Amino acid sequence: MRDHMTPSAGAKSATTLKPAEPRPGGKPSGCAACAVRNLTVCAPLDGGELLAIGQLSTHLTLACGDPLFAEGDPAAHVFNVTEGTLKVFKLLPDGRRQVTGFLSTGDFLGLANGETYAYSAEAVTAARLCRFQRRKLDGFLAEHPEMERRLLHRASNELAEAQEQMLLLGRKTAKERIASFLLLLSRRAEQRGGTGDPVFLPMSRTDIADYLGLTTETVSRTFTRLKTEGVIQLLPNSLVRLARREALAEIAEAL
Amino acid sequence: MRDHMTPSAGAKSATTLKPAEPRPGGKPSGCAACAVRNLTVCAPLDGGELLAIGQLSTHLTLACGDPLFAEGDPAAHVFNVTEGTLKVFKLLPDGRRQVTGFLSTGDFLGLANGETYAYSAEAVTAARLCRFQRRKLDGFLAEHPEMERRLLHRASNELAEAQEQMLLLGRKTAKERIASFLLLLSRRAEQRGGTGDPVFLPMSRTDIADYLGLTTETVSRTFTRLKTEGVIQLLPNSLVRLARREALAEIAEAL
DNA sequence: CGCCCTCTTGAAATTGTTCAATAGAGGTGG
DNA sequence: CCACCTCTATTGAACAATTTCAAGAGGGCG
Numbered sequence: 001m002r003d004h005m006t007p008s009a010g011a012k013s014a015t016t017l018k019p020a021e022p023r024p025g026g027k028p029s030g031c032a033a034c035a036v037r038n039l040t041v042c043a044p045l046d047g048g049e050l051l052a053i054g055q056l057s058t059h060l061t062l063a064c065g066d067p068l069f070a071e072g073d074p075a076a077h078v079f080n081v082t083e084g085t086l087k088v089f090k091l092l093p094d095g096r097r098q099v100t101g102f103l104s105t106g107d108f109l110g111l112a113n114g115e116t117y118a119y120s121a122e123a124v125t126a127a128r129l130c131r132f133q134r135r136k137l138d139g140f141l142a143e144h145p146e147m148e149r150r151l152l153h154r155a156s157n158e159l160a161e162a163q164e165q166m167l168l169l170g171r172k173t174a175k176e177r178i179a180s181f182l183l184l185l186s187r188r189a190e191q192r193g194g195t196g197d198p199v200f201l202p203m204s205r206t207d208i209a210d211y212l213g214l215t216t217e218t219v220s221r222t223f224t225r226l227k228t229e230g231v232i233q234l235l236p237n238s239l240v241r242l243a244r245r246e247a248l249a250e251i252a253e254a255l
Numbered sequence: 256m257r258d259h260m261t262p263s264a265g266a267k268s269a270t271t272l273k274p275a276e277p278r279p280g281g282k283p284s285g286c287a288a289c290a291v292r293n294l295t296v297c298a299p300l301d302g303g304e305l306l307a308i309g310q311l312s313t314h315l316t317l318a319c320g321d322p323l324f325a326e327g328d329p330a331a332h333v334f335n336v337t338e339g340t341l342k343v344f345k346l347l348p349d350g351r352r353q354v355t356g357f358l359s360t361g362d363f364l365g366l367a368n369g370e371t372y373a374y375s376a377e378a379v380t381a382a383r384l385c386r387f388q389r390r391k392l393d394g395f396l397a398e399h400p401e402m403e404r405r406l407l408h409r410a411s412n413e414l415a416e417a418q419e420q421m422l423l424l425g426r427k428t429a430k431e432r433i434a435s436f437l438l439l440l441s442r443r444a445e446q447r448g449g450t451g452d453p454v455f456l457p458m459s460r461t462d463i464a465d466y467l468g469l470t471t472e473t474v475s476r477t478f479t480r481l482k483t484e485g486v487i488q489l490l491p492n493s494l495v496r497l498a499r500r501e502a503l504a505e506i507a508e509a510l
Numbered sequence: 511c512g513c514c515c516t517c518t519t520g521a522a523a524t525t526g527t528t529c530a531a532t533a534g535a536g537g538t539g540g
Numbered sequence: 541c542c543a544c545c546t547c548t549a550t551t552g553a554a555c556a557a558t559t560t561c562a563a564g565a566g567g568g569c570g
Contacts, residue, residue, distance in 0.1 A: 088418075090418060090422045092422070092426060092508070092509045093508065093509055093510055094509050096426040096427075096509070097426070098418075098421055098422040098426045100418040100421050100422070111411050111414075112415075113411050113412055113415065118415045118418065118419075119418055141404075142400075145400040145403065148400065148403060148407060149403060151407060152403060152406060152407045153368060155407060155410040155414060156366050156368050156410060157368055158414055159366075159410060159413055159414055160368065160373045162414065162418070162421065163343075163345060163353075163355040163373065163417070164345070164373075166355050166417065166420055166421060166424055167345045167347070167353040169421055169424035169425045169468060170353040170465075170467070170468030171347060171351040171353045171468065173526095174525080174526070204548070204549090205548070205549060205550095210425075212425070213424060213425030213426065214527090215526075215527060215528080216548085216550095217526085217527075217528085217549095217550080217551085218525090218526060219549095220549060220550050220551080221550080224550075224551085253347070253348065254348055254349055254351070255348055428557080428558095429557080429558070459516075460516075460518095461516085469559090470558075470559060471516085471518095472517095472518080472519085472559075472560085473557090473558060473559075474517095475517060475518050475519080476518080476558095478517095478518095479518075479519085
């Protein structure tokens, strides 16, 4: 069989995905049939609204590593992630990079106040997204304040997460950062109905390092240390078993 | 005269303010007469709406150092800063602290998705705020989507700032952090129509350190170094002259 | 006038980085 | 199907930036 999972992509995703399988029913964008709608900002919409927003959206498939947009690009679109994982990041001129977030199914991205994106986005695994033209979506939002409210709610959540991340970056040790990271991914997977205990880490050590403000070496060493202490187990296929979750939580929260 | 500026409070603010001077006209909350309205989320409101929101708001005066709320408190209110500077921060159980932002005139705070605040807020200088009951404001927002849009716009801005801060915390050197900080404060003061060149730093070295993910010692040393290099001048009353702004910008952006 | 607190400065210690080499895993092509 | 090649991850040792510990200076307030 040639259709294995690729190991780096791990338990769930291949390096590429078939481009946008047209649905049996044959609608251009079957938002009503969207399997992940209740995870997204589209959740509060009803039948007619789903039809309307379906007219505004197109689908998009990215292979592992594909850029979605770069900092400074005209911010023409916003996106919903429907499958896979992306990373968003900022760069300094000399190449230093800060990953500001990992996004997966249900996450929304691309909101920008200025004319251009303030950060870059790139696929970590093969991914699928819905794309909306910003102008058109703005129009839709003006008529659907409940969706705008939902967006505000999201933004507010993201803000809280960003503050948590600032605490991590400004004040936590390497070990605490790794522990926090593992628990974050675990919780998020669970929220999405996925498996939170063997946690799936689709991203490279470099991505993790750039997210946690460390180097790959430190990330690697810290994983090893946690493994040695029996707090985690490193399984094949980018899976991590949280052998002693309470211990991990104590480390993460500096209790 | 006993009515000096206190040195730590600097050029603009005393350690305390007279409690809420009632306006000449005598309205309970004269939002229509609010001098800083166009800096706030209330900007898009018209006469009738201002009257309505005025019914929902009360004023609040804080002395330098007063807490506004603490992480974990029931999130019953949201606030607009009308005068002075506040800091918002998160704590780890062992006392490590991360200041996630400094807020001043026109800034909005207190938005929380959960039942409780996810961070603490405290006055850096004497300050005045408008306070809204969250529930009441929610009702108002439901009827005033343009204000909700404005809030989303704000949140989106804050998110962009948070990402910038993550880049700073995760990837910049001490010198770059200080340079970025000075320029941030300078720009913000200018946006508010204040004086951006001798920048006013109302907060303590400890607050700056906790904002930049450094120690007070490193902050102090770095200021000294920038002074020695002729990039800045440290003036009395917590003022900093940006002697060579371009140089500072190059340092901040790692050009 | 003197105490207290914040800020500055100095020296030693530490965490995490940098540089360098080895190991592991997957994909490729013979 | 296996050997090879490449890329990523791991491990080790030296180094560096920042922190920690400690002391002194400056300034306001009582």
